[in-house]
Amino acid sequence: MNWNGVRGKLIPVGVCSVALFGAIGCGTSQSFGPSGYINYQPGEGVMFLTFSENSGTITGTAYETSITLNQLAQSNTWTLSGQQSGNNITLQFSGSGFTTWSGTMDGKNIDLEVPATNGTVQANVFVPGSLNEYNADVSKIKDVATAEQAVSAQNALESKINQDIQNIDGKLMNIQHNSMLPNDMSTIQTDFAQEQKDFAAYQQAVQQGSFNNTAKATFNINDDATKITNDQSQFNSDASQINDEIMLIQQIESQIHTEMSQVPNFKPTGTILSDSSITSAESGIQSQIKQDQTKVQTYVTASQKMLNQVQGQN
Numbered sequence: 001m002n003w004n005g006v007r008g009k010l011i012p013v014g015v016c017s018v019a020l021f022g023a024i025g026c027g028t029s030q031s032f033g034p035s036g037y038i039n040y041q042p043g044e045g046v047m048f049l050t051f052s053e054n055s056g057t058i059t060g061t062a063y064e065t066s067i068t069l070n071q072l073a074q075s076n077t078w079t080l081s082g083q084q085s086g087n088n089i090t091l092q093f094s095g096s097g098f099t100t101w102s103g104t105m106d107g108k109n110i111d112l113e114v115p116a117t118n119g120t121v122q123a124n125v126f127v128p129g130s131l132n133e134y135n136a137d138v139s140k141i142k143d144v145a146t147a148e149q150a151v152s153a154q155n156a157l158e159s160k161i162n163q164d165i166q167n168i169d170g171k172l173m174n175i176q177h178n179s180m181l182p183n184d185m186s187t188i189q190t191d192f193a194q195e196q197k198d199f200a201a202y203q204q205a206v207q208q209g210s211f212n213n214t215a216k217a218t219f220n221i222n223d224d225a226t227k228i229t230n231d232q233s234q235f236n237s238d239a240s241q242i243n244d245e246i247m248l249i250q251q252i253e254s255q256i257h258t259e260m261s262q263v264p265n266f267k268p269t270g271t272i273l274s275d276s277s278i279t280s281a282e283s284g285i286q287s288q289i290k291q292d293q294t295k296v297q298t299y300v301t302a303s304q305k306m307l308n309q310v311q312g313q314n
Contacts, residue, residue: 036060037110038129040137043067043144048134049091049126051080058082062093065138071152073145075138158266161259164252165270171249172273172281180238185292188231192299195224199306218310225307232300239289246282253278 036050044067051060060080068074082091091101091112103112110126202217253275260266 035128035130036134037126038134038137039124039126042140044141046134046137046141048129048131049080050131051082053084056084058084058089058091062096063134065141067141067145067148071145071148073138073142154263157259157263158268161256161263161266162269164256164259165268165272168249168252168256168273168278169270171245171252172278175242175245175285176281178242181235181242181289181292184231184235184238185295188228188235188296188299191224191227191231192303195221195228195303195306198224199310202310221307221310225303228300228303232296235292235296239293242285242289246285249278249282 036048038046038048040046045065047062047064049060049062051058058081062078062080063075064078065073065075076096078096079094080091081094082089087104087106089103089105089110091103092098093101099115101112101114103110105111108128112124112126113121114124115121198217198220202214202221205213205217256272
């Protein structure tokens with residue numbers, strides 16, 4: 001916690017030596033050991049100040065422990081200085097980044113006005129306390145920080161579970177409706193049909209004894225066969241990509257089981273697909289890929305056979 005207003009709250013605090021009041025109006029030096037003043041903000045932070053006064057000049061130490069924005073208990077120690085005149089005091093915290101704090105002493109407590117980062121001024125009352133009391137309050141703050149960390153970690157885990165569930169649903173849907181492999185099959189079928197057409201033209205040219213037409217058909221068949229080979233490579237690449245997505249889905253599925261075991265009472269916002277339904281969807285996709293790969297290989301084999309016949313006759 002920043003005493004000028006971190007964590008969304010304006011929490012200015014301060015503590016002054018209990019015996020400072022004994023020094024009011026006198027020019028002697030006063031020192032009060034571990035005694036001081038504490039301002040404790042439950043769940044936010046605590047500050048302890050101990051100091052002495054000599055002829056109106058205040059010197060001492062400020063101890064502070066607060067919870068940061070990322071739920072960590074952070075402690076600081078600063079050199080304290082200031083001025084005292086009658087019931088009025090001003091305090092500065094060397095290296096803290098705070099502006100000057102000013103206030104009054106009523107014989108028991110100290111009332112300080114602390115400028116906040118938004119321009120307002122917050123009034124805070126500081127009560128007598130000891131170093132042991134400060135340490136006890138620090139323990140409370142650390143307990144709060146630990147509890148907040150646990151809550152934050154659980155919230156993050158629950159959010160990740162919901163995201164993982166959405167990822168599985170989205171990835172399965174994308175794979176099931178993916179047009180890559182159907183497009184690849186359509187392309188290779190078109191190219192194979194063209195090679196069949198060019199092969200028929202080649203056979204006709206051979207029968208007619210037309211050298212020019214034979215050469216042209218031969219060139220086209222070579223080009224068709226190359227296209228079909230490339231089509232197969234593209235199909236295999238796309239199939240590999242889909243298989244990688246399936247493996248990723250399986251990894252996410254395993255993560256969800258592990259994550260859910262850590263928060264057994266958590267109810268996800270999304271619908272969790274059963275392992276059997278996911279496995280069934282994955283198996284169906286992989287089965288279709290294998291069937292299509294067999295078809296593709298049939299086209300490639302037939303294409304190479306036509307190419308070999310042309311090359312064998314030339």
